[in-house]
Amino acid sequence: MRIAVCIKQVPTREWQPRIDESRRGVREQDASFEMNEPDAYALEEALRLREKHGGEVVACTAGPARASQVLREALARGADRAIHVEDDRLKSIGTDAFVLAGALADAVRGEKFDLVLTGLQSDDLGAAQTGVILAERLGLPHATIVMEVQVQEPHVRVKRELEGGWFKWVQMPLPALVTIQSGINQLRYATLKGIMAAKKKEIRKVAPVSLPPARTAIVGLEVPPKTKQTELISGSPADAAKELVDKLKNQARVIE
Amino acid sequence: MIVVVAEQQRGKLHRASWEAIAAAQELAGDEPIAAIVLGADTAGAASELSQAAVSAVRVIDSPLVEPYTPDAYVDALEKAIGELKPSHVVLAHTYRARDFAPKLAARLDRALVTDCVGIRRGEKTTYLRPVYQGKLVAEVAAEGEPPHFVSVQIGAFRGDAARRGPAPAPVTPLGIAVEPSAIRQKAEEPFQEARQAVDLSQAERIVAVGRGIKAQEHLALAEKLASALGAQLAASRPICDSGWLPMERQVGSSGQTVAPKLYIALGISGAIQHVVGMKGARTIVAVNKDPDAPIFEIADYGIVGDLFEIVPAMINELQKA
Numbered sequence: 001m002r003i004a005v006c007i008k009q010v011p012t013r014e015w016q017p018r019i020d021e022s023r024r025g026v027r028e029q030d031a032s033f034e035m036n037e038p039d040a041y042a043l044e045e046a047l048r049l050r051e052k053h054g055g056e057v058v059a060c061t062a063g064p065a066r067a068s069q070v071l072r073e074a075l076a077r078g079a080d081r082a083i084h085v086e087d088d089r090l091k092s093i094g095t096d097a098f099v100l101a102g103a104l105a106d107a108v109r110g111e112k113f114d115l116v117l118t119g120l121q122s123d124d125l126g127a128a129q130t131g132v133i134l135a136e137r138l139g140l141p142h143a144t145i146v147m148e149v150q151v152q153e154p155h156v157r158v159k160r161e162l163e164g165g166w167f168k169w170v171q172m173p174l175p176a177l178v179t180i181q182s183g184i185n186q187l188r189y190a191t192l193k194g195i196m197a198a199k200k201k202e203i204r205k206v207a208p209v210s211l212p213p214a215r216t217a218i219v220g221l222e223v224p225p226k227t228k229q230t231e232l233i234s235g236s237p238a239d240a241a242k243e244l245v246d247k248l249k250n251q252a253r254v255i256e
Numbered sequence: 257m258i259v260v261v262a263e264q265q266r267g268k269l270h271r272a273s274w275e276a277i278a279a280a281q282e283l284a285g286d287e288p289i290a291a292i293v294l295g296a297d298t299a300g301a302a303s304e305l306s307q308a309a310v311s312a313v314r315v316i317d318s319p320l321v322e323p324y325t326p327d328a329y330v331d332a333l334e335k336a337i338g339e340l341k342p343s344h345v346v347l348a349h350t351y352r353a354r355d356f357a358p359k360l361a362a363r364l365d366r367a368l369v370t371d372c373v374g375i376r377r378g379e380k381t382t383y384l385r386p387v388y389q390g391k392l393v394a395e396v397a398a399e400g401e402p403p404h405f406v407s408v409q410i411g412a413f414r415g416d417a418a419r420r421g422p423a424p425a426p427v428t429p430l431g432i433a434v435e436p437s438a439i440r441q442k443a444e445e446p447f448q449e450a451r452q453a454v455d456l457s458q459a460e461r462i463v464a465v466g467r468g469i470k471a472q473e474h475l476a477l478a479e480k481l482a483s484a485l486g487a488q489l490a491a492s493r494p495i496c497d498s499g500w501l502p503m504e505r506q507v508g509s510s511g512q513t514v515a516p517k518l519y520i521a522l523g524i525s526g527a528i529q530h531v532v533g534m535k536g537a538r539t540i541v542a543v544n545k546d547p548d549a550p551i552f553e554i555a556d557y558g559i560v561g562d563l564f565e566i567v568p569a570m571i572n573e574l575q576k577a
Contacts, residue, residue: 013467013525016548017388026392094394097358097368120354125387125394127370132326132358141327141440144355161510162351162446169444170325181510183497213400215367219382220395224550230542230558240559241569244541247557252539254461254518255485255574 001055001151003046004108006118006134007039007074008100009067011093013123019221026221028093035070038119042180044187045149046117047078053151056080058111062103064091068203075198076190082203083107089211096214097129103208104130105137115156116177120145128179135177142177143170147184258284259342259403260310261333262293263352264301265446269293272348273301274415277308279408280346281419283375287343290314292336292430294329296322302427309419313427314340320434325441326356328434333360335432342403349407361405367398368405373412385409389527390550410509411532454488454504461487461518464507464534465495468523468544468563472500478522481567484574487518492530508533522563526551543567 011017012034017026035043046057059074061067062085071082085103089095108116116138121128128144135142147167148159157171161181190198231247233240248255260280262273273291280289288311293301298315305313316336321328333356337345347353349371361368373393374384380397383406387394398404456462463482469475475489482489489505496506507514508530519537524530526542526549534540535554542555543563552558559566 011388013389014546015388016546017392019392026388098362101362123389126389128354129358129361129368129370132355133362136359136362142359143326143441145351160351160355163509164513165511166446166448168323168446171442171444172440182493183503186499212365215361215365215399216369217397217399218387218394219397221387222384222393222395224386224390224393224553226553228540228554228556230552230555232552232558232560234560237561237565237569238572240561241566241573244557244559245570245573248518248539248541252518252556254539 001049001053001114002112003049003055003057004060004111004113004116005039005043005046005057005074005079006060006104006116006131007043007070008036008122009033009061009063009070010036010122010124023220024218025092025094033066033069035073036119036122038121038180038182040187041182041184042117042119043074043077043079044185045180047188048185049115049149049151058083058113060104060107061085062090062100062107064088071203072198073190075201076194077188078194081201084203084205085208086205087208087211093124094218096216097127097133098212098215100130101133101137102212104134106209107206108134109138114174115151116140116175118179120179120181131177131179138177140175140177141172142179143172144179145181146178147181149178257340257342258287258289259337259340259345260289260291261345261347262291262301262305263348263350264293264295264298267295267297267300269301269304270348270350271415272350272410273305274308274418275410275413276346276348276408277310278413278415278418279372279375279406280344281309282413283344283346283377283381283406285377290340290342292316292333294321294332306424306427307420308425309421310425313425314430315427316430316432318434320436320439323443323445324352325439325443326359327439327441329356330360330363331438332432332434334363336430337364337403339430345403345405347405347407349409353407357405357407366403366405367400368407369396369398370407371409372406373409386528389525391548409528456488456490456505456507456512456514459488459514459516461485462490462507462514462516462537463487463520463522464490464492464524465522466492466524466530467494469495474564475500477564477567481520481571484571485518487520490514492524492527521551521555522567524551525549526554
């Protein structure tokens with residue numbers, strides 16, 4: 001099986017974004033970056049499928065030069081090679097899903113993959129669009145929010161998560177695109193051997209053939225309004241705990 | 257015209273479809289609204305939709321759109337949109353909409369703004385949606401030709417506030433033939449995993465842990481607090497993803513929805529996927545070292561600090577009494 005995994009580099013979850021002077025973007029120079037978590041699960045699933053069915057796993061990303069880091073990491077975890085669609089117009093964290101999917105489609109199209117995996121959404125913008133738009137651009141059938149993948153050539157059967165603890169199985173012909181839900185598997189981490197081996201693996205840089213126009217634009221960023229009056233309790237841990245327990249007993253009356 | 261794509265399952269309308277109608281009414285101004293429902297047996301859902309203040313309910317009744325597949329929905333809705341020529345298409349941001357809406361928007365090459373929590377009408381209408389795990393809200397403009405697709409976050413618009421009409425809206429079929437060869441997915445019946453042994457929805461008090469707990473062995477500390485409070489232990493998704501607690505203890509959009517008297521969130525940042533499952537709690541306490549964590553926006557009481565210092569002090573305090 002030839003499997004592509006599309007990975008986005010996103011700011012770390014711990015990062016507190018600050019709005020920049022334009023009020024439309026964030027101060028990216030303050031950010032540190034990591035592999036989008038759902039994409040890490042997609043990568044792990046691809047590696048497991050390769051272990052079962054043979055073939056190769058190709059990590060793909062679209063982004064500025066810094067995004068190469070997530071490809072290095074994917075290679076260290078076991079991906080065979082990588083493709084980096086690099087372009088200045090992919091520089092901003094706020095890049096629209098149509099543009100990203102268009103860039104990825106250019107990289108993936110010629111490779112004749114059997115399966116394209118990606119995370120269900122990104123931890124930064126969370127639009128949950130790129131994977132599905134990519135499926136359309138590649139002319140592939142797709143399924144989203146998947147918690148199990150069974151390859152039964154020439155088909156793939158996947159378990160989709162629905163709301164409220166429900167699931168359903170969906171079968172479709174290969175080649176296909178599947179977006180992966182976090183928690184589908186247990187992640188492996190790169191070993192020292194993997195990190196060393198990654199240095200010899202290829203990251204092919206490609207320029208997008210033609211980027212489509214963005215369909216959405218962030219015209220402003222705001223700090224979310226508070227919906228509740230939060231009573232912040234300060235002091236030493238012992239004092240704060242004492243005050244909190246007292247308030248829960250005598251003010252909120254939720255404990256005896 | 258504004259089109260609302262409603263959602264039904266076995267003839268029953270998804271309650272978030274009312275929220276999509278409420279959003280469409282806010283967006284519409286004087287524009288008429290048509291609600292579309294697809295399925296093999298749409299009568300029940302269509303009749304419920306006809307109570308809304310909409311100009312029409314249009315049904316796509318076809319065995320080919322039941323059970324749901326994204327290919328059938330995209331084919332049917334592409335044709336429906338071609339006929340109705342709406343300015344906007346509004347959907348609830350359900351798991352189903354997340355599956356087909358980006359494909360439909362991509363097929364038509366039209367803008368899609370997902371997971372919206374607000375609409376700002378103006379010369380150029382914009383949409384508010386959370387970004388960076390809810391730490392910021394982005395105001396987003398849809399670019400290019402209409403229709404613009406908008407999906408609204410579940411719970412962000414009030415379904416019970418959607419205006420009802422003075423008389424039922426007419427229900428008429430849309431004459432659309434779904435192309436069988438367009439459908440590549442084959443869907444099986446939905447199912448639930450083994451019956452859940454823990455029913456958190458009945459719990460009076462819940463102590464929930466998130467990423468801030470850092471390691472599985474630290475769960476014992478949270479357990480100790482839970483037992484001192486007579487509370488159930490729960491977690492946000494990443495904890496269950498890591499296998500530290502069983503999935504049945506997960507609170508959030510993909511887990512259980514709870515409404516206890518007391519909910520103590522330990523090291524939980526407050527991502528929307530978690531918050532939708534617990535915002536109905538009467539009293540919410542957040543302990544988090546990050547003062548900017550979104551959980552503090554919905555907490556009644558907050559302590560900014562190290563949970564590994566504060567929780568032992570709380571246990572100590574509770575045991576004193």
